[in-house]
Amino acid sequence: MTEAFVQDFEARAGTATAEGPEWLEPIRRSAMERFARTGFPAARDEEWRFTPIGPIAQGTWRPALGGAGEVTREQLAPFVFGHADWTTLVFVNGIYHEALSTIGTLPPGARVASLAEALRSDGALLHGHLARHAPVEGSPFTALNTAFLSEGGVVHVGTNVDLASPVHLLYVTTAEAGGTVAHPRNLIVVERGARASVIESYVTLAPGQAYWTNPITEVAVAAGAWLEHTRIQRESETAQHVGLTHVDQQRDSRYRSFSLAMGAALGRHNLHVRLHDENIETLLYGLYVTRGDQTADNHTAIYHDQPNCRSWEVYKGILDGRSRAVFNGKVFVKPEAQKTDAKQTNRNLLLSDGARVDTKPQLEIFADDVKCTHGATVGRLDEMARFYARSRGIPAAAADLLLTYAFAAEVVEEVTLAPVREELDRLVRSRLGGL
Amino acid sequence: MLEIRDLRASAGDKEILRGIDLTxxxxxxxxxMGPNGSGKSTLAQVLAGHPAYVVTGGSVRYRGQDLLDLEPEERAQAGVFLAFQYPVEIPGVTNAYFLRAAYNEIRKARGQDEVDSMDFLDLLEEKLKLVDWEPAIMSRAVNAGFSGGEKKRNEILQMAVLEPRLAILDETDSGLDIDALRIVAAGVNKLRRPDNATIVVTHYQRLLNYIVPDYVHVLSNGRIVKSGGKELALELEARGYEWLEDTVGAAS
Incomplete structure (x- = not known):
C-alpha cells in the first residue's frame, strides 16, 4: 500500500500542498523516502503490538482536500466553547477555512496563522522548529505526516508575552471526508517567559464516516515559559486517528497537558516530552472513554535529561462494551538527571465484562538519587461507594453513573482554565449518559 | 416503627446474626452494645441493606412494610438512615452535589418537587449550624481527605438534611475526640423528635452520656442476651461484657 502514498506524493507537484520555502521540500521528500522504505509498523513492532492498525495499513486513502463550502458556523457551534472572541482556526477536512475561523485580539508579539500562510510569511520561524521536534525516525506515521506536511495551525507567542485567551485549533470532518486521510501539522512555540493556552479539537459532523486523521503537533516551551495544552479527540467512531505530540521544554518551564479521547475506532496518541534542562515541571493528564469496539491507545514518554525536574502523570480510562484501552508510560531518567521526581498513574474502570485494558509502565532509570513511582489499576466500581450512595436514597443506576462520573471528574478537575474545564466536564457528562 | 423478629444473617458461610428480636x-x-464481633455492626448494616450480608431467616417490619424486601435506596427513601462506621470517600463529587442528589431522590420518591442548588444552599446553611460547620466543607469531595472526626460529623450533617424517621448510628463515637463527640451528640439530640427513632450502636458507654437511651440491649454472639434501661450501660461499663457471655454459655 505504500506505493499509493508515493504516487500521491509525486502528484502534488504544482499544487498548493507542494508549496513552501525551498528548505522544506527536501524534508518532505526524505520523509517520503523513509516511509516508502519502512511501510507501516509490522505486527511484531513492540510500539504497535496492541494497536489495531490493520484498517489503516490495508485501506485505500485519498488525500483530504477540504471541500468545505457547505459548512456553517451554526454547524460548528457544538464544538466551539469559551468566549466568542477566542482565536479559533477551523480546518474542514484537513484544509484551513478562513471564513469559519475567528482571529481574536492578540497581544503584540503573538501570532496565530494557518501553516500554509505561515509557510509563506514566517519562513525563518518555521525553519527553526518545523520537523525539528518530531523526528521522522520516530515512526512511519510521523514520516508520512512530514511527507505531506502543508496544513495545520501555527501559534507563536513572543518573549514575555501573555496570550491571555486560549487559541483553539478546530479540526472538523464532513461526509466528504469518507475514505480520505489528513495530515494536520501544528506548531506551538512559546518563547522565553511567555504564557499560552492552546486547545486542539478533532471532531466530526459525519459520525458514520470512515476517514483517517494523522496529526502531529510540535511544541517548544522556552525557558521560563508556561503552556497549558488541551487535546480533545472526538472523531467519528468509525474513523482512525493516530496522532503525535512532541514537546521540548527548556529550563524553568511549565507544561500542562490534558488529553480527552472519546472518539475514533482506533484513537492512538503518542505524547513525548523532553526535559532539556533543570527545574522543569511537566504535568500530563488524560482521560479516555470508550464503548462498542473502540480502541483508545495512549503512549506517553517523558525524557528526564537533566537534574531537579518534576513530572507528574495521571491517565484514567472508562471502558464499556467490548472496547479496549492501551496505556504505555515510558519514563527515561538519564544518569545526570539526579533529584528527578516522577510519578505516573494509570487507572481504568471497566463497566462491562467484554472490555479489556493493556497497561504497561516502563521506567528506565539510570540516576540513583531520584524519586520515581508508578501505579496501574484496572477495576470495577467500588461496591462500598455504591452501597453508600444507595443508602442515601440514590437509585442503583444513578449511583453507578455518579461514581463513574466522579472517577472521570477527579482528573478533569486538573484543567486550570475554567471555560476549558467546564467544557470537558460537559462532554464527559453527556458521553456518560446525561448527568 | 421497627419490629425485628428472629433475624438471622450471614456473611459468606459464617452466621453472624443468630436470632435477633427487637422492637x-x-x-x-x-x-x-456488645463486645467486638458480637454482630452489632452487622445488625446496623443488615437494616440498611448492605449487599455483603445475606438474611437467612426472620423478619423486619418497618412502618408496616417488609423492610427486607426493599432495596437500600428504597429503605432510605422510606426514612431509614445508617450513619456509617467507616464513611466512604468519593473523590470527584462535591459534598454539596452528593447531598443534594440524595435529598432530591428522597423528595422525588415522596412525590415532592426537587430543589435547585440555590434553595438547597439555604437549607444547608441552617443544617451546617447543627454540626458547627462552615459552608466551605461542602465544596470538598465527599469525605475525601477528611479526618475521622470530619467524616463522622459529615454523617450527622447528612442525617440532618435527609431527616430520617429511623436513624441507625453505627459506632459513631469511634475515633472521635471529646470535642467532636460533643458536637456529634448534640447534633443527634437536636434531631430527636417524637415521631422518629434512633438506634445507637456502640462498644462503649461514653457516647451514652451524651445521647441518653431509653433502652439498652446487649448483643453477644449474634443474639440479644440482656435488655434494660440506661442503667444497664453503666453496669456494663463497670463490669465489662464477660459476665453476660458467661450467662449465655450457661444457658446454652
Missing part, C-alpha cells in the same frame, strides 16, 4: 417505637432511643 423500636417512635420517639425512642435504643442503644445496642
Amino acid at each position: 423500636v417505637n417512635a420517639g425512642e432511643v435504643h442503644a445496642v
Whole structure:
C-alpha cells in the first residue's frame, strides 16, 4: 500500500500542498523516502503490538482536500466553547477555512496563522522548529505526516508575552471526508517567559464516516515559559486517528497537558516530552472513554535529561462494551538527571465484562538519587461507594453513573482554565449518559 | 416503627446474626452494645441493606412494610438512615452535589418537587449550624481527605438534611475526640423528635452520656442476651461484657 502514498506524493507537484520555502521540500521528500522504505509498523513492532492498525495499513486513502463550502458556523457551534472572541482556526477536512475561523485580539508579539500562510510569511520561524521536534525516525506515521506536511495551525507567542485567551485549533470532518486521510501539522512555540493556552479539537459532523486523521503537533516551551495544552479527540467512531505530540521544554518551564479521547475506532496518541534542562515541571493528564469496539491507545514518554525536574502523570480510562484501552508510560531518567521526581498513574474502570485494558509502565532509570513511582489499576466500581450512595436514597443506576462520573471528574478537575474545564466536564457528562 | 423478629444473617458461610428480636417505637432511643464481633455492626448494616450480608431467616417490619424486601435506596427513601462506621470517600463529587442528589431522590420518591442548588444552599446553611460547620466543607469531595472526626460529623450533617424517621448510628463515637463527640451528640439530640427513632450502636458507654437511651440491649454472639434501661450501660461499663457471655454459655 505504500506505493499509493508515493504516487500521491509525486502528484502534488504544482499544487498548493507542494508549496513552501525551498528548505522544506527536501524534508518532505526524505520523509517520503523513509516511509516508502519502512511501510507501516509490522505486527511484531513492540510500539504497535496492541494497536489495531490493520484498517489503516490495508485501506485505500485519498488525500483530504477540504471541500468545505457547505459548512456553517451554526454547524460548528457544538464544538466551539469559551468566549466568542477566542482565536479559533477551523480546518474542514484537513484544509484551513478562513471564513469559519475567528482571529481574536492578540497581544503584540503573538501570532496565530494557518501553516500554509505561515509557510509563506514566517519562513525563518518555521525553519527553526518545523520537523525539528518530531523526528521522522520516530515512526512511519510521523514520516508520512512530514511527507505531506502543508496544513495545520501555527501559534507563536513572543518573549514575555501573555496570550491571555486560549487559541483553539478546530479540526472538523464532513461526509466528504469518507475514505480520505489528513495530515494536520501544528506548531506551538512559546518563547522565553511567555504564557499560552492552546486547545486542539478533532471532531466530526459525519459520525458514520470512515476517514483517517494523522496529526502531529510540535511544541517548544522556552525557558521560563508556561503552556497549558488541551487535546480533545472526538472523531467519528468509525474513523482512525493516530496522532503525535512532541514537546521540548527548556529550563524553568511549565507544561500542562490534558488529553480527552472519546472518539475514533482506533484513537492512538503518542505524547513525548523532553526535559532539556533543570527545574522543569511537566504535568500530563488524560482521560479516555470508550464503548462498542473502540480502541483508545495512549503512549506517553517523558525524557528526564537533566537534574531537579518534576513530572507528574495521571491517565484514567472508562471502558464499556467490548472496547479496549492501551496505556504505555515510558519514563527515561538519564544518569545526570539526579533529584528527578516522577510519578505516573494509570487507572481504568471497566463497566462491562467484554472490555479489556493493556497497561504497561516502563521506567528506565539510570540516576540513583531520584524519586520515581508508578501505579496501574484496572477495576470495577467500588461496591462500598455504591452501597453508600444507595443508602442515601440514590437509585442503583444513578449511583453507578455518579461514581463513574466522579472517577472521570477527579482528573478533569486538573484543567486550570475554567471555560476549558467546564467544557470537558460537559462532554464527559453527556458521553456518560446525561448527568 | 421497627419490629425485628428472629433475624438471622450471614456473611459468606459464617452466621453472624443468630436470632435477633427487637422492637423500636417512635420517639425512642435504643442503644445496642456488645463486645467486638458480637454482630452489632452487622445488625446496623443488615437494616440498611448492605449487599455483603445475606438474611437467612426472620423478619423486619418497618412502618408496616417488609423492610427486607426493599432495596437500600428504597429503605432510605422510606426514612431509614445508617450513619456509617467507616464513611466512604468519593473523590470527584462535591459534598454539596452528593447531598443534594440524595435529598432530591428522597423528595422525588415522596412525590415532592426537587430543589435547585440555590434553595438547597439555604437549607444547608441552617443544617451546617447543627454540626458547627462552615459552608466551605461542602465544596470538598465527599469525605475525601477528611479526618475521622470530619467524616463522622459529615454523617450527622447528612442525617440532618435527609431527616430520617429511623436513624441507625453505627459506632459513631469511634475515633472521635471529646470535642467532636460533643458536637456529634448534640447534633443527634437536636434531631430527636417524637415521631422518629434512633438506634445507637456502640462498644462503649461514653457516647451514652451524651445521647441518653431509653433502652439498652446487649448483643453477644449474634443474639440479644440482656435488655434494660440506661442503667444497664453503666453496669456494663463497670463490669465489662464477660459476665453476660458467661450467662449465655450457661444457658446454652
